[in-house]
Amino acid sequence: MRVFVTGATGFVGREIVRHLKQNGHEVIALCRKPADLDVDGVQKVQGDILEPHLWEPQLREAEACVHCIGILRAFPQKGITFEALHYQATLNLVRACGKVGVQRYIHISANGVEKNPTTEYMRSKAKAEQAVRSSSLDWTLLRPSVVYGGSQSKESFVRLLRSNLAKAPIFPYFGKGDYRLAPISTWELAETVKRCLDRPDTKGKIIHVGGDEVYTYKALLHLLIESGGYKTKLFSLPTFLMSTAAGVLGNFDWFPMTKEMLQMLLQGNDLPPQALSQRLLEVPSISFRAWLTHGILEPPSAGVLPEQASQGPTVTRPLQPEEGE
Numbered sequence: 001m002r003v004f005v006t007g008a009t010g011f012v013g014r015e016i017v018r019h020l021k022q023n024g025h026e027v028i029a030l031c032r033k034p035a036d037l038d039v040d041g042v043q044k045v046q047g048d049i050l051e052p053h054l055w056e057p058q059l060r061e062a063e064a065c066v067h068c069i070g071i072l073r074a075f076p077q078k079g080i081t082f083e084a085l086h087y088q089a090t091l092n093l094v095r096a097c098g099k100v101g102v103q104r105y106i107h108i109s110a111n112g113v114e115k116n117p118t119t120e121y122m123r124s125k126a127k128a129e130q131a132v133r134s135s136s137l138d139w140t141l142l143r144p145s146v147v148y149g150g151s152q153s154k155e156s157f158v159r160l161l162r163s164n165l166a167k168a169p170i171f172p173y174f175g176k177g178d179y180r181l182a183p184i185s186t187w188e189l190a191e192t193v194k195r196c197l198d199r200p201d202t203k204g205k206i207i208h209v210g211g212d213e214v215y216t217y218k219a220l221l222h223l224l225i226e227s228g229g230y231k232t233k234l235f236s237l238p239t240f241l242m243s244t245a246a247g248v249l250g251n252f253d254w255f256p257m258t259k260e261m262l263q264m265l266l267q268g269n270d271l272p273p274q275a276l277s278q279r280l281l282e283v284p285s286i287s288f289r290a291w292l293t294h295g296i297l298e299p300p301s302a303g304v305l306p307e308q309a310s311q312g313p314t315v316t317r318p319l320q321p322e323e324g325e
């Protein structure tokens with residue numbers, strides 16, 4: 001299939017481009033700086049998502065679209081806002097897909113959108129989802145938890161934590177550190193996208209994407225320290241102190257966290273209990289612990305893990321609509 005991928009130079013998008021290419025798809029990759037995409041054999045289109053005339057002609061050549069553009073921090077003084085990069089960008093793409101006849105559309109959203117959104121990040125993500133859902137496209141919404149893995153050259157939440165823990169003799173968690181995370185690998189997320197393209201029964205579905213291993217933030221920090229062999233000592237920082245610091249300093253890009261990012265971390269990021277997830281698509285699981293300790297980021301062969309192979313053939317379960325959707 002010929003697939004148009006946005007955010008192709010990003011942490012998530014580049015792995016989706018690589019994975020689709022490896023699995024026989026042709027990829028048309030939207031990039032602001034094509035030189036930043038180090039995947040061979042893909043057609044690169046230079047353009048900004050907010051200027052549809054730059055990429056609409058190449059979108060017309062595609063049979064499906066995967067949207068991976070997003071921001072974690074806004075810088076309104078530079079014109080980088082959640083409204084523009086989450087909502088307007090999605091609206092532009094959904095409208096353009098409708099206009100040029102690209103019917104199949106996969107949208108990377110975020111786990112937590114289903115809760116009552118309390119941050120601009122989540123509000124704009126929810127608004128973007130609504131634009132997708134009210135379109136006439138054959139859409140699938142993917143809501144990943146925190147994603148790890150990918151290219152060494154790309155920043156990610158886990159990589160940032162690891163490099164800070166490697167340097168710091170002491171490191172804070174906030175409050176009790178008991179908020180939960182379900183880290184998911186870039187491989188599993190990319191494989192989920194691939195399976196959605198393969199399976200027409202994922203059209204009109206919302207699929208949460210999260211790992212089998214769920215950690216509290218404090219347990220995750222301990223695991224990072226243990227697997228890296230660091231000597232770092234953890235301490236609890238009262239949440240109100242971090243919130244005050246992030247509220248004042250979070251507007252500067254050198255400060256690692258905004259007040260909103262802290263708020264989202266404290267809300268937790270494990271999957272809702274009734275959620276339809278990538279497990280129903282039989283995406284093989286990668287162990288977060290195994291990735292940390294042995295760097296394993298892909299299942300051993302042909303998408304079948306040894307323990308699954310020994311259990312005999314897996315049964316394809318039909319997808320059920322998510323409760324409350």
Ligand SMILES: NC(=O)c1ccc[n+]([C@@H]2O[C@H](COP(=O)([O-])OP(=O)(O)OC[C@H]3O[C@@H](n4cnc5c(N)ncnc54)[C@H](OP(=O)(O)O)[C@@H]3O)[C@@H](O)[C@H]2O)c1
Binds near residue numbers: 006012036143156
């Ligand atoms: N990473 C996670 O843990 C995680 C978890 C849940 C959901 N998500 C979602 O996954 C998606 C991708 O996240 P990510 O971590 O890959 O982010 P990322 O590494 O920051 O990548 C963002 C991508 O968007 C592109 N982009 C930004 N503004 C653009 C514009 N105006 N026009 C065209 N392209 C533009 C960037 O291009 P440049 O390279 O030119 O800047 C980059 O390719 C987002 O929707 C995010 O909310 C991520």
